[in-house]
Amino acid sequence: MSRAGLDKNPREVAEMFDGVAKGYDRTNSVMTLGFDRRWREWSRRVLDARPGEKILDLAAGTAVSTVQYAESGAWCVAADFSVGMLVGGAHRRVPKVAADALRLPFKDNSFDAVTVSFGIRNFNDTVLALKEMARVTKPGGRMVICEVSTPVWRPFRVVYMRYLLKLLPLIAKFVSSNPVAYSYLAESMATWPNQRALAELISKAGWEDVAWFNLTGGMVALHRATKPKPKPKAEEPTP
Numbered sequence: 712m713s714r715a716g717l718d719k720n721p722r723e724v725a726e727m728f729d730g731v732a733k734g735y736d737r738t739n740s741v742m743t744l745g746f747d748r749r750w751r752e753w754s755r756r757v758l759d760a761r762p763g764e765k766i767l768d769l770a771a772g773t774a775v776s777t778v779q780y781a782e783s784g785a786w787c788v789a790a791d792f793s794v795g796m797l798v799g800g801a802h803r804r805v806p807k808v809a810a811d812a813l814r815l816p817f818k819d820n821s822f823d824a825v826t827v828s829f830g831i832r833n834f835n836d837t838v839l840a841l842k843e844m845a846r847v848t849k850p851g852g853r854m855v856i857c858e859v860s861t862p863v864w865r866p867f868r869v870v871y872m873r874y875l876l877k878l879l880p881l882i883a884k885f886v887s888s889n890p891v892a893y894s895y896l897a898e899s900m901a902t903w904p905n906q907r908a909l910a911e912l913i914s915k916a917g918w919e920d921v922a923w924f925n926l927t928g929g930m931v932a933l934h935r936a937t938k939p940k941p942k943p944k945a946e947e948p949t950p
């Protein structure tokens with residue numbers, strides 16, 4: 712049984728997810744009281760994958776979201792650095808690649824859209840990962856991030872931060888194959904940037920048209936952005 716520290720050492724993070732892979736989908740549904748299905752449905756709508764497009768689902772885990780995106784007729788690949796998680800989704804018939812978000816094994820400008828659900832919070836360097844996501848996205852291409860965030864209503868935010876997050880490791884004792892991992896989950900959720908701060912990191916990494924909207928009162932937020940197209944060169948003045 713293992714858990715990562717908040718320094719998010721990649722080896723520890725990958726090992727931790729290998730340890731939760733067994734029964735991960737069920738644990739997720741129990742911990743979110745089934746809300747995960749709604750959040751994924753919103754991600755699917757906002758991503759708006761279309762037939763013929765190439766979509767990268769990064770930190771895809773068991774590929775639960777990837778198969779939903781693929782229903783659109785787009786070609787969707789699940790990438791994750793936890794082989795245990797990918798194996799946990801072996802029954803899901805989408806291509807899967809073992810890959811680190813910070814050094815993606817894809818050429819520049821390969822994808823029409825890149826998305827990550829509940830993964831970016833675990834990356835060791837958020838801005839570097841956002842830049843890497845931009846590198847593999849075509850100019851004008853889209854990015855959608857679905858991630859836990861900060862509840863907007865203050866009284867609920869206080870209860871959520873002080874009490875609800877602390878309940879997660881206790882619930883995990885009954886439903887997870889690696890309950891200690893859920894103390895990391897609670898800590899990483901409590902220290903993750905809020906909606907605006909994440910939007911600023913996305914802009915800093917070179918994305919444009921950054922926007923977000925809240926789901927379930929801000930417990931989760933969807934951020935979307937576009938990769939800028941190269942600016943046309945200014946015409947030479949005629950002599």
Ligand SMILES: C[S@@+](CC[C@H](N)C(=O)[O-])C[C@H]1O[C@@H](n2cnc3c(N)ncnc32)[C@H](O)[C@@H]1O
Pocket residue numbers: 721724725728739769770771772773774775776790791792793796810811812813827828829830831833834835
């Ligand atoms: C909470 S799970 C989310 C899985 C899936 N996206 C979902 O929505 O159920 C986070 C995933 O991020 C992956 N991950 C974390 N850091 C990563 C990295 N640097 N590169 C690739 N995958 C990473 C983990 O292995 C894990 O599968």
